[in-house]
Amino acid sequence: MLKIGIVGCGKIAQVRHAPEYSENPDCQITGFYDFVPENAQKLAAEYGAKAYDSLEALLSSGVDAVSICSANVAHASAAIAALERGIHVLCEKPMAVTPEDVEAMIQAQEKSGKFLMIAQNQRFARAHVEARRLISEGAIGRVLAFHTTFGHPGPEGWTGSRNSWFFDKKRAAFGAMADLGVHKTDLMHYLLGEPIVKVTAQIATLDKKYPDGTPITVDDNAFCLYETASGVRGTMHVSWTFYGQEDNSTRIYGTGGILRIYDDPQYSLILEKPDGEIERFALDQLTSNKEQTSGGRTNTGVIDAFVGCLTSGRAPEIDGREAAKAMRVIFAAEQSAREQRTVTVSHP
Ligand SMILES: NC(=O)c1ccc[n+]([C@@H]2O[C@H](COP(=O)([O-])OP(=O)(O)OC[C@H]3O[C@@H](n4cnc5c(N)ncnc54)[C@H](O)[C@@H]3O)[C@@H](O)[C@H]2O)c1
Incomplete structure (x- = not known):
């Protein structure tokens, strides 16, 4: 069973990432982090997971993969930190906010050998x-x-x-x-x-x-x-x-x-x-x-595709x-x- 962490616990985490991971039989959400602690605590209580008080703590908790659902400017730093620890990443769009950050995310992924998927649903x-x-x-x-x-x-x-x-x-x-x-x-x-x-x-x-x-x-x-x-x-x-x-x-x-x-x-x-x-x-x-x-919610298929990549070892398209x-x-x-x-x- 894959252990999943979610970074950024606002709307897209609430209506898409958390429910779609929880419906997938191959994974379990084990941790949430948000720099507004109550946002992480609320989702942790709802999904029977732990709320962490720092990104570092979540990434050190043994998660196999994380979803990055924070505000745009925070995508690249969190994704790179996760990849450098050997953790797979599903990152919300827009991938990053500067050409340098886009390139740094690609380099971090290639160096890590882990998967980086962008949620272009x-x-x-x-x-x-x-x-x-x-x-x-x-x-x-x-x-x-x-x-x-x-x-x-x-x-x-x-x-x-x-x-x-x-x-x-x-x-x-x-x-x-x-x-x-x-x-x-x-x-x-x-x-x-x-x-x-x-x-x-x-x-x-x-x-x-x-x-x-x-x-x-x-x-x-x-x-x-x-x-x-x-x-x-x-x-x-x-x-x-x-x-x-x-x-x-x-x-x-x-x-x-x-x-x-x-x-x-x-x-x-x-x-x-x-x-x-x-x-x-x-x-x-x-x-x-x-x-x-x-x-109103329909399964977007994004989370299932990401989890499918992790379980099959097939790289994300x-x-x-x-x-x-x-x-x-x-x-x-x-x-x-x-x-x-x-x-x-x-x-x-
Ligand atoms: N794929 C899609 O169709 C889709 C739809 C909506 C939003 N999004 C993307 O998802 C991301 C989040 O959007 P949202 O609508 O959930 O916004 P939101 O404001 O509802 O939630 C963002 C959450 O991230 C937290 N956050 C912000 N910066 C952080 C940081 N540095 N570290 C930790 N937590 C941080 C905030 O406290 C908040 O709880 C955005 O990048 C947005 O573009 C994608």
Whole structure:
């Protein structure tokens, strides 16, 4: 039985990591750590585990693996500390907040010989898995273009606070661009099987404010024009100001048809052919932030995939090197917006 520790005991630990580990028969959560001790104590009591008062104490407790669920800026240091002690790591997105930290995590993983998986859960959604299969089998011919969106009313609906670290550049580093943009950028890499190599971006804070009326210190909207290695062009809009229904949709346009993913309430995947034929697939629907905060939960598959890697010895598909490709695009988008020019991304 694998022993699991969880670092950072906020919302994502509560609604995803802790329940999904506890439902997996191959592991047991043995410890929690949060720099707010009550947060760790609450989950420890709920899951029959121990609350540790330091990261060091949790990492020395005999855990085989840890999930890193703390604020963005704290991901790299905790992941590296765990890997250096020979502990496997599942780290929440965004993997890290600087190019140097992304590289340091990859180096620490390779030196340790342990697994580092990044929790890019969009790769596990069934309509995305099916869409990738259809694209690779040529169901829409040669891919020409795409449009992908992820927007909701903002993380205050998720954490319950208009003062949260999500809005603070020092602790989040990025706003909607990395919070949501990293999901959809990684998703396009997964669906198309190749990385984005050119970015033109506009990143802005259009509306979101702290309770005292001052603007938040990160972006709340990002608009990106992407180009992949083979010349596929596409757009991505991510937003914390969709003050209505969450939109998590993607459309892919090929020479032989169109794939519409998660843009229909009934059919999560729709294949339209040029002759008018339409194939509809009723797979899963993505659970929105609103549903998750009100207790609605479906197993994302992320935790089971990670535990499966540990029990089988098979390396994770979404490891540090793979996740780093999306991070490089995010860093390039920030540069593009700052310098108002197209930025080329090189993936070593
Ligand atoms: N994969 C997804 O779809 C998804 C969804 C939501 C959040 N996330 C990611 O999960 C992470 C946590 O987000 P959340 O929504 O749970 O936020 P949250 O504010 O609800 O929880 C964060 C917790 O981490 C603790 N924490 C912060 N810095 C710490 C540190 N240095 N050491 C120990 N504990 C620390 C806080 O006290 C808090 O309890 C973020 O990186 C976020 O981007 C991923």
